[in-house]
Amino acid sequence: MQLTFIGAIQVLLGLSLFLAGSIEAMFAFLLVSTLFGGSAAIVLPMLGGSSIPPVQFALVFMALRLLVPGAGNGMAVGQAARANIWLATFILYGAVLAFIGPRLFAGQIDVTPMRGKVEARYISMRAYIYSTRPLSFSAQNITTTVYLVGTLLTAIAAHVVCSKERGRRVFVRTMAIAGLVHGLIGFLSVAAKGTPVDTVLALFRNGSYAQLDHSYRGFVRMAGLWPEASGFAWFGINWFVFLFECWMRRVDSRYTGPAAFVLAAALLCSTATTAYVGLGIYSALVLGRSLLLPGAMPADRALIIAGAGLAMIVLITGLMIAHPVLVNDATELLRHMTVDKGQSLSGEQRGFWAWQGWHAFVATHGIGIGPGSFRSSSLATAVLGCTGLIGATAMIVHMVSAFKPTRLSTYVPSPDMALSTGAACAWAAVVDAVVASLSSPTCDPGTDFAILTGAALALRPIVPRLTPWRGPVRRLPPLQLSPAMALGSAMPEPAFSTQPAE
Template sequence: MQLTFIGAIQVLVGLSLFLAGSIESMFALLLVSTLFGGSAAIVLPMLGGSSIPPAQFALVFMALRLLVPGSGNGTAVGHAARANIWLAIFILYGAALAFIGPRLFAGQIEVTPMRGKVEARYVSMRAYIYSTRPLVFSAQNITTTVYLLGTLLTAITAHVVCLRETGRRRFVRTMAIVGIAHGVIGFLSVLGKGTAIDTVLALFRNGSYAQLDHTYRGFVRMAGLWPEASGFAWFGINWCVFLFECWLRRVDSLWTGPAAFVLAAALLCSTATTAYVGLGVYAGLLMLRSLLFPGALPVDRGLMILGAGLAMTVLVSAVMIAKPALVTDATELIRHMTVDKGQSVSGEQRSFWAWQGLHAFVVTHGIGIGPGSFRSSSLATAILGCTGIVGALAMTIHMISMFKPTRLSTYAPTSDPALNTGAACAWAALIDVIISSLSSPTCDPGTDFAILTGAALALRPIVPHMAPWRGPIRRLPPLTLSPAMALQSAMNGPTFSAEPAE
């Protein structure tokens, strides 16, 4: 086990916050750590060079801060565990199946492994696309289980912190700062390509991930601190939706508005399919929501969005007039990264990876072959293939309980900042699931999903907390008794008023 310089910095900060910091500050460390998607805090040579990312490493200090004797968080942790029970069922079942499934179904199915090549050489391109090997237990079953348990711990942590108003405010403000940093670093990775800036950013891409080429016909694709453009866009779209929803609902608008704008601009310039699909899906859902639910889009916010759209149209038109060749090349780049991608070798291979999950589900009769057993390209089919009926059902119920589709606060702003923040988390988590169902290689929903769903369940509980009534009590007019009832009342003694006490 080797500690990197990023891990060493986290140790110093984490121990300082453990000794003298608040639980909100420790949670902020976890949120900032999510920014380093291409980094490693710890390298594990014994597990095939696998690494522990900074976000997962920050969870160690977060867990210590939550569970240390005398912290007073035991009740809150128990409440958070009950609120996230369906996510816990999904993860604990998957963790057990990660060790049982590959051994139970060994040799009965062939799969593409999570990591490593099946053969050193391939006789044809078709052999490369459809390369598989017999199912066996591997180190990836172990590492995926660790990631899954980290996801559960993250959800519980987010729930505990966001139960407090100070935690909710710290959560929103920290993610606004992280969002701005993510967008700015993305632009720096493009503008500083081949310079000292690129060298500095490369120091943070020390994880055991394939560092892909980010250029195409002279265009530099935006990757920031991530190993590839799609990962950069995936993280960006999740928090862009969250921050935009917060701005739409007037939650810390001075921070969430600029952060959402910076992220949206970075995503539009990223040339990543994930970014364009995510923005398109969210824009479509927002328009549908505005049509079906009056007040879902406040008038002033709608005018601002319209103004930004007009300004972008004018800017694009000016560029088309001034640099028509640049526009043609950019259009070709976007077409190559979107429309042509489904018909490319990569698109065909990803379709095969996604199909493996359905095949594993059928072969195992709905049991699953265990997380980490194969590489997928869809969260939905990965869940089916890895965790079967139990996992798919648990995850579905968790999503419904988190999103709360029957509540008006899901679709329209309210006067309660907690409800508005929870609804913003719910929409961002929904977009995250949609995007990951098109590109995720594993059944682990990830740290972003855990933070968003854990916070959503804390801020919008299943049974709303009713505030005590402080208004005047309406007194009932006196009843007129008949002579017979008056005589019976006198014989039975005094009666007590049924009116509520003040």
């Protein structure tokens, strides 16, 4: 086990916050660690060069801060575990199956391993695309199980912290700052390509992930601190949806508005298929919600969005007039990253990987072959193939519990900041799951999904909070007494009392 310089910095910060920091500060430390998606805090040579990312390493300190004796978080952790019971069912069943499944069905089906390598026996590219190996237990079953347990702990931590108003504010503002930094670093990675600044950014891409080429026909693809553009876009679309929903619902607009704007600009310029698909799906959801439900889109927010769209049209028109060649190249790039993607060899390979999940589900009669047993390209088919019917049912119920489709606050902004923030988390979690169903290589929904669903369950509990009525109070006119009633009121009281006994 080797500690990287990022891990060393995290040890110093984590221990400092553990000894002298609040639980909200420790949670902010965990949230900031999600920015380093291409980094490694610890490298594990004994597990085939696998690595522990910074967010998982920060989770160790978060768990210690929650569970240390005397911290007074026992009751809150218990409530968080009960609220996330369906996610716990999915993960615990998957963790057990990760060790049993590959041995139970060893050699019965062929799969593409999570960390397969190109070998000399591949005589053609097509042979490599459809290359498989007999199912067997591997180190990836262990590492994926560790990631799954980390996902559950992250959801519990988010629930505990966001159950309090201070934690909610820290959550929103920290992610606004993190989203802003993520977008700005993305632009910096493009502008500083080939300069010493790019060398500094490359120091943070020390994870055991394939560092892909980030250029296409002269266009530098935006990757930031991530190993590839799709990972950068996946993280960006998740938190863009959350921050945009918060801004639309007037939750800390001074923080969430600028961050959402920068993230939207970065996603549009990222040239990543994940970004364009995610933005398209979310735009359709917002448009449909606004048309079907009165009040779902505040009028002033709609005007700002329309103005931003008009400004973008004017900008694109100006570019078409001033630099038609650049626009043609950009259009070709956009077509290559979207329309042509499904017809390319890469798209064919991803389709085959996604099909493996359904094949494993059918071949095991709905049991599953265990997380980490094969490489997928869809969260939905990975969940089916890895955890079977039990895991898929638990995941669906957990998502419905977090989204709460029957709550009015899910669709219409509420003056209650907790309800509005929880609804923003719910929409971001749904978009995250949809995007992951088109690109995720594993059945682990990830820390972003865990943070969003854990916070959503905390901010909008099953039993709504009883809040005092702050609406207008109807004042009754003064009582007018007739002469007879006035005379009666002056009579002496009866000898017995009508007041209840003490």
